[in-house]
Amino acid sequence: xxxxxxxxxxxxxxxxxxxxxxxxxxxxxxxxxxxxxxxxxxxxxxxxxxxxxxxxxxxxxxxxxxxxxxxxxxxxxxxxxxxxxxxxxxxxxxxxxxxxxxxxxxxxxxxxxxxxxxxxxxxxxxxxxxxxxx
Amino acid sequence: xxxxxxxxxxxxxxxxxxxxxxxxxxxxxxxxxxxxxxxxxxxxxxxxxxxxxxxxxxxxxxxxxxxxxxxxxxxxxxxxxxxxxxxxxxxxxxxxxxxxxxxxxxxxxxxxxxxxxxxxxxxxxxxxxxxxxx
Amino acid sequence: xxxxxxxxxxxxxxxxxxxxxxxxxxxxxxxxxxxxxxxxxxxxxxxxxxxxxxxxxxxxxxxxxxxxxxxxxxxxxxxxxxxxxxxxxxxxxxxxxxxxxxxxxxxxxxxxxxxxxxxxxxxxxxxxxxxxxx
Numbered sequence: 001x002x003x004x005x006x007x008x009x010x011x012x013x014x015x016x017x018x019x020x021x022x023x024x025x026x027x028x029x030x031x032x033x034x035x036x037x038x039x040x041x042x043x044x045x046x047x048x049x050x051x052x053x054x055x056x057x058x059x060x061x062x063x064x065x066x067x068x069x070x071x072x073x074x075x076x077x078x079x080x081x082x083x084x085x086x087x088x089x090x091x092x093x094x095x096x097x098x099x100x101x102x103x104x105x106x107x108x109x110x111x112x113x114x115x116x117x118x119x120x121x122x123x124x125x126x127x128x129x130x131x132x133x134x
Numbered sequence: 135x136x137x138x139x140x141x142x143x144x145x146x147x148x149x150x151x152x153x154x155x156x157x158x159x160x161x162x163x164x165x166x167x168x169x170x171x172x173x174x175x176x177x178x179x180x181x182x183x184x185x186x187x188x189x190x191x192x193x194x195x196x197x198x199x200x201x202x203x204x205x206x207x208x209x210x211x212x213x214x215x216x217x218x219x220x221x222x223x224x225x226x227x228x229x230x231x232x233x234x235x236x237x238x239x240x241x242x243x244x245x246x247x248x249x250x251x252x253x254x255x256x257x258x259x260x261x262x263x264x265x266x267x268x
Numbered sequence: 269x270x271x272x273x274x275x276x277x278x279x280x281x282x283x284x285x286x287x288x289x290x291x292x293x294x295x296x297x298x299x300x301x302x303x304x305x306x307x308x309x310x311x312x313x314x315x316x317x318x319x320x321x322x323x324x325x326x327x328x329x330x331x332x333x334x335x336x337x338x339x340x341x342x343x344x345x346x347x348x349x350x351x352x353x354x355x356x357x358x359x360x361x362x363x364x365x366x367x368x369x370x371x372x373x374x375x376x377x378x379x380x381x382x383x384x385x386x387x388x389x390x391x392x393x394x395x396x397x398x399x400x401x402x
Contacts (some may be wrong), residue, residue: 004169004234004236035272037307037398039171039232039234041232041233041234041241042243043241043242043243043244043246044243044245044246045185045186045187045193045243045245045246050359050363051313051359051363052313052355052359053313053355056347056348056349058345058346058347058348058352059313059347059352059355061346062345062346062347062352062355062356063352063355063356063359066339066343066345066352066356067356069343070204070338070339071200071204075200075203077192077196077200078192078195078196079190079192079193079196080190080192081190084192084193084196084197084200087186087187087193087196087197088196088197088200088201091184091185091186091197091227092226092227092360093359093360094228094362095184095185095231095246096231096232097363097364098232098307098309098364098366099309100272100307100309100396100398102272107309107311107396108311109310109311109312109313109394110311111312111313112311112312112313112363126243128234128241130171130234132268134268134400134402138303138368138370173305173366173368175366175367175368175375176377177375177376177377177378177380178377178379178380179319179320179321179327179377179379179380204338205334205338209334209337211326211330211334212326212329212330213324213326213327213330214324214326215324218326218327218330218331218334221320221321221327221330221331222330222331222334222335225318225319225320225331225361226360226361228362229318229319229365229380230365230366232366260377262368262375264305264368266402268402
């Protein structure tokens with residue numbers, strides 16, 4: 001069984017990590033898939049998806065703040081839209097994650113949460129999930 | 135049905151992004167797979183594969199230029215081949231991408247193209263595609 | 269056929285690349301899967317998995333040294349555990365790799381090895397493998 005699901009994500013800052021773990025858990029639960037994997041795909045070029053700590057929220061702000069320091073928006077880029085920094089951050093973070101499903105649940109480590117990464121918001125974004133058994 | 139396909143890619147600069155989207159679309163079309171995914175795998179250690187904007191070519195040059203600024207070739211590396219920067223760039227960019235196939239086509243966002251990333255060219259490179267239904 | 273396998277990895281430095289290629293080869297051999305893929309998943313937030321050169325060991329030290337230079341541990345981070353740098357390094361390197369299996373073996377390039385990446389050791393770590401035919 002395979003399920004293709006679209007999720008809508010509304011971001012409200014230029015740079016933002018949004019915890020999507022519970023939405024993914026729900027989608028996996030509704031799919032009925034007990035063992036397999038979910039591919040989380042971001043169909044954008046200035047947003048990404050990553051895994052990180054689900055406990056202390058300062059980890060998120062540390063990561064976003066340091067990426068901004070490493071790749072500042074105003075770095076003399078040629079691209080006229082002024083968001084080349086966001087393209088670079090997204091490319092380094094990654095446009096997909098594959099997460100295992102075991103016993104109907106996401107097989108994550110104890111401290112892992114899944115985050116949608118906005119690097120050029122605020123925007124209305126989409127996320128595509130492919131849930132596969134196997 | 136599963137297909138393992140080798141593509142040859144000839145690069146002609148040290149650092150280069152080459153749009154491979156249409157070659158992938160063609161391979162997917164020829165495979166006959168209607169719904170599934172394609173794993174794009176780079177069997178090298180100084181090249182990578184990424185997704186990025188398919189419109190303004192200055193995005194490519196902004197990314198390559200900034201990576202070179204962030205990780206200069208001459209950073210006092212120990213590796214005698216003189217391409218440690220290329221290993222780092224490739225590792226951060228990633229050696230594979232998984233793209234969904236829907237209705238016989240790559241399921242990409244409107245602005246997304248798929249790019250082979252050369253960081254130590256010019257060279258003759260290979261790319262391995264695994265096209266799977268499911 | 270699908271196999272979910274847990275590997276234990278003991279790291280003994282704060283930053284370390286450990287070659288896990290032969291352990292993966294062995295797991296794939298024992299699984300009996302001839303054609304398919306293995307998903308290598310790191311269930312942590314300060315460790316990662318990557319592919320890199322299996323020949324000159326100075327490549328590993330060049331990469332680790334440069335990541336430390338790019339993202340120093342003491343960068344004024346807010347997270348009280350003092351390991352935000354490790355979270356950033358892990359996120360940029362990646363928490364999973366998908367490797368093809370062909371004729372019962374990992375389909376790697378000539379110079380490619382697979383490395384577990386410790387960024388906040390020494391620790392006892394785990395790695396989850398999902399070996400799938402198809």
